[in-house]
Amino acid sequence: MSLDNILNHWSDYRKGSEEGGHHDYEHRWAMAINLDLCIGCNACSTACYAENNLAVVGKEKFEKGQAMHWMRIERYWDQQELEHPEQGASFLPMMCQQCGAATCEPVCPVAATYHTPDGLNAQVYNRCIGSRYCSNNCPFRVRYFNFYSYYESSWPEPMEQQLNPDISVRDKGVMEKCTFCVQRIRTVKDKAFMEDRPVQDGEVVPACAQACPTSAIVFGDTMDEGSVVSKLWKKHQVERGVYQKTKLAKKDADLRGYRIFEELNVDPSVMYLERVREDI
Amino acid sequence: MxxxxxxxxxxxxxxxxxxxxxxxxxxxxxxxxxxxxxYDVVPPSGTHTGEDVPQPIEFPHDIHVKDNDINCMYCHTYARRSKVAGIPPTSKCMGCHKVIATDKPRIQQLTKYWEDKESPPWKKVHDVPDFVHFTHEKHLKTLAFDREFPVEDVKEICAFCHGDVENMTVANKVKPLNMGFCVNCHIANKDLGAPGDCWKCHK
The missing domain is CATH 1.20.5 (Single alpha-helices involved in coiled-coils or other helix-helix interfaces)
Known part of the structure; x- marks a missing residue:
């Protein structure tokens, strides 16, 4: 959707996903993350740093919460009744959930963040003025702000040679976040366009999914009925725009799918599959 | 019909x-x-006065394109299959200039580069900022190949953004190639499928 379109159809644009959402979508990229397979190795996070030119901020700034990891592994110690090492940590990879009804979008004063026809929550760095409203309105805390210019410190010569040319290096005062590796999506779509064919399932692989040693992360298009992601979403009865109120009452142990903060009705595009624990 | x-x-x-x-x-x-x-493409509008970019050899586009009728894509062969149009390798120049016009000073300059096994350090004239994703191949496919535009006239399509290179010696930037230039053309050619999404070009 162009900016022109956004401004002319602002109320339509802000229509909630339960009313059909904003767009005629071309794709709706989505993920399924199997937490049972996640071993918390941080390979996804590392791959993201390499792919997306993420700045390395250093220990002090990390402690202040200024780290720039678009993909972070959250660690929870949930079996409180057990002692370490029997008490197992559980891990949850957390990145931008590319919400269908994103809370970050309406608060941006300059429409730097908006919804694309691909169902992605876009961030246009050139438009961003660094108001940080979006970050403060994000329930997932997955937007990261460039408080400093990290170019010199992160990539001292000749390290700048390893930067990915398909994505810009963000400078001071700009908000950034996971893009579902939009540069890879773009490359695949360009290729499909040149070959006059639709994008195939499994063609777009984001850096995190590619690096995951246990293949916990599956990426695909939920508009494509035959895609692996669609099938997983369907299998676990997770549906776009529908809040699974019945989830807690669910007795079926096979239905492990859930989306984080579903009750906020932000319609996230990432489905997590609960970890299976033995009942003790 | x-x-x-x-x-x-x-x-x-x-x-x-x-x-x-x-x-x-x-x-x-x-x-x-x-x-x-x-043939209903609305060409982009806008002009720009680019600074002269001195090239190692004063390459005469006019002689190649106007006098000898060589297609743009003969030398800039990557335009139809990649993001960038590309500068031809010296071997491509030498393919003809081993025998053609070998007495001209510019060709002797070129031959010297060739014999020294060096590339002439050509300067880039048309450049978009690093945060822009622009592909030649998609534009050529939509504007020329999909519309069955006669390939021998492709220079008219190239001229949309590169100006009248036919009458230049070394290329000069005569179109602004800024965001307004791109966006206005995309709005005007919406029916041809020109996308209006920010993330199509901004990266």
């Missing part, structure tokens, strides 16, 4: 060949519409 229709309807009165005439008119209208759709 138009010519054929003209032959079967040589000035016949509407009353006598009413149906045939109607069919002819409809077909004429349709074919003219098809023609209109086929």
């Amino acid at each position: 138009v010519v054929k229709n003209r032959l079967i309807n040589p000035g016949a009165g509407f009353a006598r060949t009413g149906l045939a005439g109607m069919v002819f008119l409809v077909m004429l209208l349709m074919s003219s519409m098809a023609m209109a759709v086929k």
Whole structure:
């Protein structure tokens, strides 16, 4: 959707996903993350740093919460009744959930963040003025702000040679976040366009999914009925725009799918599959 | 199709060949519409006065394009299959200039580069910022190949953004190539499928 379109159809644009959402979508990229397979190795996070030119901020700034990891592994110690090492940590990879009804979008004063026809929550760095409203309105805390210019410190010569040319290096005062590796999506779509064919399932692989040693992360298009992601979403009865109120009452142990903060009705595009624990 | 229709309807009165005439008119209208759709690209507007970019060899585009009628894509061969149009390797120049015009000073300059096994350090003239995703191949596919635009006239398509290179010696930037230039053309050619999404170009 162009900016022109956004401004002319602002109320339509802000229509909630339960009313059909904003767009005629071309794709709706989505993920399924199997937490049972996640071993918390941080390979996804590392791959993201390499792919997306993420700045390395250093220990002090990390402690202040200024780290720039678009993909972070959250660690929870949930079996409180057990002692370490029997008490197992559980891990949850957390990145931008590319919400269908994103809370970050309406608060941006300059429409730097908006919804694309691909169902992605876009961030246009050139438009961003660094108001940080979006970050403060994000329930997932997955937007990261460039408080400093990290170019010199992160990539001292000749390290700048390893930067990915398909994505810009963000400078001071700009908000950034996971893009579902939009540069890879773009490359695949360009290729499909040149070959006059639709994008195939499994063609777009984001850096995190590619690096995951246990293949916990599956990426695909939920508009494509035959895609692996669609099938997983369907299998676990997770549906776009529908809040699974019945989830807690669910007795079926096979239905492990859930989306984080579903009750906020932000319609996230990432489905997590609960970890299976033995009942003790 | 138009010519054929003209032959079967040589000035016949509407009353006598009413149906045939109607069919002819409809077909004429349709074919003219098809023609209109086929070449209905609104070229981008805007001018720019670029600074002269001195090149290692004063390459004469005019002699190659105007006098010898060489297609742009003969040398800038990557335009139709990649993001960048590319500068031809020296071997491509030498393919012809081993035998053609070897007495000219510019060719002798080129031959010296070739014999020294060096590339002439060509300077980039048309450049978009690093945060812009621009692909030559998609533009050429949409504007030329998908519309069955005669490939020998492709320089008219190239001229949309590169200006009248045909009459230049070394290329000079004569179009602004800024966001307004791109966006206005994309809005004007929406029907051809020009995307209006920010993330199509901004990266």
